[in-house]
Amino acid sequence: MSSHTALSRLITPADPIQGDCRRLDRAFYDRPAETVARDLLGRLLVHDTSSGPRIGRIVEVEAYLGPGDLAAHTSRGRTARTRAMFGPPGHVYVYLIYGMYHCMNVVTGPEGSGTAVLLRALAPVQGLDASTSGPGRLCRAMGISLDHYGIDLCGGTLWLARDDAPAPSEIAASPRIGVDYAGEWADKPLRFFVPDHPAVSRPPRAKKKG
């Protein structure tokens, strides 16, 4: 029937749309957030929507390292909002920011670790009309909202996949964006991106060091 059935074949090898394209499994996510973050660059984010498939290639991410990381939402303990981020790996943690934008994270590490990777920018691959640079625009273009809170990326209509494209030849790192309140954690190089890629969101300004 719908595109759903056809696109579900992306979970199998030798997909016609993107070559050898396969859904990432639980083990991929069950690793430290920083490791997953780097490994996510170049992977595909796929959303099989009622209006057709939307696919983008990840070019910018940020790692959030759990309750000890003062920039992470889990640093203030378990709340209704952070329940999914404390949950098992391979699930989605979405939150609403500034009352208007959504941000999508993939939960990493063992259950209870409270670690995740924020998806910040995609290179459009298929079905994407609007900008996918920046976490809010990424979710808007991909059709991701709180409806996706807590869903499993290892089954269903939203997932991450590998294909036969080569991994990025180089990975750049910088401090994370918008976490100046996080003390020394604000300076840690936990933002990863493909250098000079046009879809990478440009940091507002280089941070001045005293």
Added chain:
DNA sequence: CGGTCGATGATT
């Protein structure tokens, strides 16, 4: 540099 509004944590 300010809009915009739900979630949060403190408080009743």
Added chain:
DNA sequence: ATCATCGACCGC
């Protein structure tokens, strides 16, 4: 239950 505060952002 209610309230004041504050954003893991965006567009000017």
